[in-house]
Amino acid sequence: MPAEPAVLGGTPAFAEPLHVGRPNIPDGPRAMELIQQAIDRRWLTAFGPLVKQFERDVAAAAGVKHCVAMCNASVALQVLIRAAGLRGEVILPSFTFIATAHTLLWEGVTPVFCDIDEETGNIDPEHARRLITDRTTGIMGVHLWGHPAPTKELDALAEEFGLRLFYDSAHAIGSARGGRAVGGFGHAEVFSFHATKFINSFEGGAVVTDDDALAERVRSMHNYGRGEGEIVSSIGTNAKMTEVAAAMGITSLENLDFLIEVNRERYERYAAGLAGAPGLTLRRPGPENDVNHQYIVAEVDETAAGISRDVLAAALTADNVLVRTHFDPGCHRTEPYVRDPGRHAPLPLPRTEALGARVLMLPTGTGVTLDEVDRVCALTARLVAAGDAVTAAVRRTP
Template structure:
């Protein structure tokens, strides 16, 4: 019995990738802002509708560079319901962070809770578009303007997702995209910084390359956060097929929804108004942690491997402040991401749904 994992990386036709790799042999440039990286940046900037895209080695490095370039002082107020890198990247920079609770429906940072936490000590707001679902962008922007602090969006999951007809990457002072292999669209490893601020984009460019302004001069402090030509080649190879990939994933989401609609024990995050999903993940919310563990066991017996994502709540990190975020703590115990990837079959979706049904049927019979 072959296993069904929570995700599976897509790969381009190998001939297409080799064509880009051949161009690397022809140019002789393997890294250091080569022609493929530059091409990839221009194409993504056009797609996202932003003035500047800077490619780096990972989404985590992108967050670190954004924080450094913005010169953040004080506390970063962020969400406790996100991947660990959202918080660890802040801590790694030696910057304090604190949490505001999430909205119980969208699972994104709540502007109401955010507003309650704001103070003169807050130097920036970092929201996560959870599972590619848009934050309350207007609500967060209103707070950022009132307090005069920048907004960084951890938009790691958002490739192909839109809000009011624009890419989610077009919002905030800076938006961060992950291009890790597990993401819907990837370059094996990589990250994106997107901004309309030219001065920030220049900082991103030298900060990713040790601070070099020219071969013999330094603009400022930097790290080695560059993307190689081979990683750019993978991203470029996949770009042309993404509308087909996203459409197929949306069909799978619709299929899941058609079955789960009748199971009262299963609920789903609510899509933000004016947002169009990219079907990055398929999260379900169950009545209790006991139910999550039971469904996981039922699935694993059939060779299906779901994921508790995001779990644990980031308040549980040893370097986190113990914040009052009951909604995030509750959701993190009850959320489960089911398999969703390009190539997952309708029959496999039915098998997964039947496992969930089986668990709740067995509970009723006890």
């Protein structure tokens, strides 16, 4: 560790950047073996054997009957929204990645932003209840950072008002609530297998569900409205996953337990290493939840730490620790929704904005060693201890 942090004139603590979401490649040779099989078969897309295997593997991991693999999670959400016949308004948390809202608006559905439970970061069912109108047709929950949403409460709310209930589960494969795997909640869920997710298929997504009729419509719509045959039965698009993507997805899923263990080890190392830093706490799983620890999220209490989240993030970045501040601002403060708050959000959303101003995502996964985690913790503690000087230096930086 250098004598001074980079922001105070020292050499960056890390010669190479540490990333949040650096791709996990648990078994490169295995992935290449499967890709070569696809090349040898000359079957690269359109429901090849690797895509079918990947769908079976994802369904098994999620504990559901159906999985429809797609080219990415945003398109999977769009196809699900269209297949489910959502219209009017859908309630969702503002504290989520912008794609959750954009996919609804893209399909002609109005996103209505809900506040969160600040303790969990997930949607607040009681606030959601107050947003239901005669235009509401659904609720889109989000399992934030892999921490399952309040599924029981949302189930009850959806049943009471006759609403469709779906989940953006981009972060959450491998997590569970009350011993039940994420994937089987609501009417359907959508996983992401983007390169930054701990289980990745280079780029990909999937709709998972136990609803036979909904699965059939999703499968048809993601292939031009014709399922796997030639007869067109509905409007559709081309959202199919390729065999190359499925090869990486299969390899990732074969190493699911190993990758969760890697994440858990790093989470525990951060928890120990930051325990003495004033004003810094890690987000912890709720008592009902098992989580994949895909994201390690710290909160910065500026008063207790003597340094703001934004200043700390800038200082860590100067040392090549490329932390992230997801999701700040919330969707309701983002274009195009900020221009029409009366349509999209019952402002203010105080808990969304308060949590968004505090969180800091730390590097984890196979791209970060335990020794590097220790060094990040030591660096972070040093920056907090020198809070006044670090703040002044960051403010002087053009």
